[in-house]
Amino acid sequence: MSSYVMRVTIACPIAMVDDANNLAMVLGEGPADGSTFGTFMCEDGDGAQYAVTSTVARAIFPIAATSTLSRPVWDTSPYAISMAGAERAQAALSVYDPSDPVSPAPSRILAVIGNDAGAALSVMGLTALVPEGD
Amino acid sequence: MIGIGLGLTTLRGGSVFNPADLFGVGDNGAMFTVSPETCFTDTARTTAAGVGDPVAGLTDLSGGGNHGSQGTLANRPILRQSGALYYLEFDGAGDWVAVTTGGLLGETWAHVGGWNSTAGLRFFATSQSFQGAPRQGAAITEWYNSSGSFVSIATVSAGTDHVLTIEQASTVSLSGRANGVTGSTITPADDSAAGNQGLALGSQSTSAGTNGLSGKFWGGVWIDRALTGAERAATEAYFADLAGVTL
Numbered sequence: 001m002s003s004y005v006m007r008v009t010i011a012c013p014i015a016m017v018d019d020a021n022n023l024a025m026v027l028g029e030g031p032a033d034g035s036t037f038g039t040f041m042c043e044d045g046d047g048a049q050y051a052v053t054s055t056v057a058r059a060i061f062p063i064a065a066t067s068t069l070s071r072p073v074w075d076t077s078p079y080a081i082s083m084a085g086a087e088r089a090q091a092a093l094s095v096y097d098p099s100d101p102v103s104p105a106p107s108r109i110l111a112v113i114g115n116d117a118g119a120a121l122s123v124m125g126l127t128a129l130v131p132e133g134d
Numbered sequence: 135m136i137g138i139g140l141g142l143t144t145l146r147g148g149s150v151f152n153p154a155d156l157f158g159v160g161d162n163g164a165m166f167t168v169s170p171e172t173c174f175t176d177t178a179r180t181t182a183a184g185v186g187d188p189v190a191g192l193t194d195l196s197g198g199g200n201h202g203s204q205g206t207l208a209n210r211p212i213l214r215q216s217g218a219l220y221y222l223e224f225d226g227a228g229d230w231v232a233v234t235t236g237g238l239l240g241e242t243w244a245h246v247g248g249w250n251s252t253a254g255l256r257f258f259a260t261s262q263s264f265q266g267a268p269r270q271g272a273a274i275t276e277w278y279n280s281s282g283s284f285v286s287i288a289t290v291s292a293g294t295d296h297v298l299t300i301e302q303a304s305t306v307s308l309s310g311r312a313n314g315v316t317g318s319t320i321t322p323a324d325d326s327a328a329g330n331q332g333l334a335l336g337s338q339s340t341s342a343g344t345n346g347l348s349g350k351f352w353g354g355v356w357i358d359r360a361l362t363g364a365e366r367a368a369t370e371a372y373f374a375d376l377a378g379v380t381l
Contacts, residue, residue: 002186004212009227024208032205039209039343040228054227055208056188117227118348128226130345 004056009120010111011050011104012037016092020051020109022082023089026069027061031080042126050104050126054117062113065093096123151368153246153355157196163243163357164200164233164333166192167376168220173213177203185215189222192231192335196355200238202231202335209343211336211351219352219378222335226254226348230337239331239358244301246361246369247354248377252293254347258334259356265323266331267338268300268310270349275310280321286310288317295350297374297381303360314370314381352377 012020017037024036037051044050069090075081089109094102096112104110104124112120121127154165166172173183174191179201183189188210192202204210211222211229224230239259249256251270260266265278273291275298276284287310290296299311302322309319332340333356336347353376355369374381 002184004186004188007225028207030205033207035206036208040346052227053208054225054229055210056186056212117225121227 002056003058005059006057006061006113007054007115007117007120008057008061008111008113009052009054009117009124010037010109011042011052011124011126012089012109013104013106014049014051015106016089016109017051019082019085019089019092022085023065023069023093024053025075025081026072026083026086027064030072030074034080041129042121043129044104044125048104048106049129052121052126052128054120062095065090065095065111151372153369153372154195154197156355156357156361156365156369157198161357161359162198162238162240163196163355164194164198164202164238165196165353165355166202166335166351167195167353168192168213168222168351170213170220173220173222177205183213185213185220187213189213189231192222194233196357200233200333202233204229204231214350216378219376221248221250221350221352221377224254224336224347224349224351226252226346228343228346230343230346231335232340233333233335235332235340236330238333239356241305242302242360243331243356243358244299244361244366245354245356246297246299246366246373248295248352248373248379249298249349249354250293250295250352250377251347251349254336254349255338255345256298256347256349256351257336257354258338258340259331267345268298275312275317277308277310277320278323280306280323282323285320286318287320288312289315293349295352295377295379297370297377297379299366299370301360301366311370313374313379314367 179191
């Protein structure tokens with residue numbers, strides 16, 4: 001039985017991508033998680049762009065994502081992670097609540113917990129950007 | 135050729151056929167099946183993945199050592215099970231698997247695999263942007279042609295399990311088949327990449343996850359030569375079994 005029990009889809013404003021990738025490294029498994037945000041891009045109805053990722057997560061994710069952050073043991077000097085950046089991303093992180101819905105915003109990283117990435121994008125009012133030539 | 139169940143297909147001489155047998159001396163390519171025996175939670179492929187786990191490593195069964203990997207946790211496809219069968223689930227939001235950025239396939243190559251796609255590109259086999267990747271339309275699979283447009287190479291409905299065959303006989307001839315039914319032959323647009331094509335699963339790039347696959351991968355083989363008719367039929371039957379598809 002896998003310990004990954006939920007899917008989380010997260011939209012990050014362009015200006016916060018570096019911070020969000022620092023947070024991804026803190027919550028993830030290693031330096032490769034510094035590439036979590038930045039390749040899959042979406043936009044809202046006003047044309048504002050967001051870097052989006054969707055991944056399965058362990059049950060502890062909502063707690064870990066809102067708890068005091070610690071530098072992972074793999075990150076030794078010279079550090080790969082900006083903990084200040086990770087903390088800024090954490091401070092901007094909101095988990096979508098259907099009873100009090102909010103949208104992605106330039107100052108907000110929005111996470112939607114649900115089993116379908118496409119449905120999460122719809123909830124957030126985002127559509128995928130199709131690369132040039134396609 | 136006699137299909138007698140899960141992967142038990144004979145090609146010649148009565149022996150059980152496995153697409154890994156296609157690879158002779160000098161044949162390059164890759165072959166992937168999906169199961170806890172071939173999927174791993176680390177890129178070094180030391181810890182077997184369980185159903186529901188993100189897959190970081192995927193074993194190449196061709197013997198060429200062209201294993202798949204994805205280091206970024208959020209970009210890993212998920213190992214799923216359907217009855218006795220297994221597949222990788224790509225979320226269409228950045229999941230992809232890197233195999234190699236070049237040197238895998240030449241001017242002539244063939245692919246047979248089990249897929250289920252609602253959108254995005256199944257795989258990538260050229261150094262040129264999206265020009266070497268099959269795209270899913272509503273009822274067809276498309277490939278980029280020499281006129282700069284996606285055109286149909288096979289008839290297959292979005293969101294259905296199917297066996298897709300793509301064969302590039304030369305830099306000016308590429309053909310498709312779905313579930314054993316011959317589709318169209320076109321002039322592809324990736325001739326300048328011939329001889330140095332890489333491979334990624336679920337992406338239009340071999341170096342980043344873009345225009346990613348939303349759907350399933352049940353397993354597939356890529357080889358840098360044409361298939362004989364008997365090889366094609368046996369390979370399609372093999373992956374039909376893995377995908378639960380009746381040809």
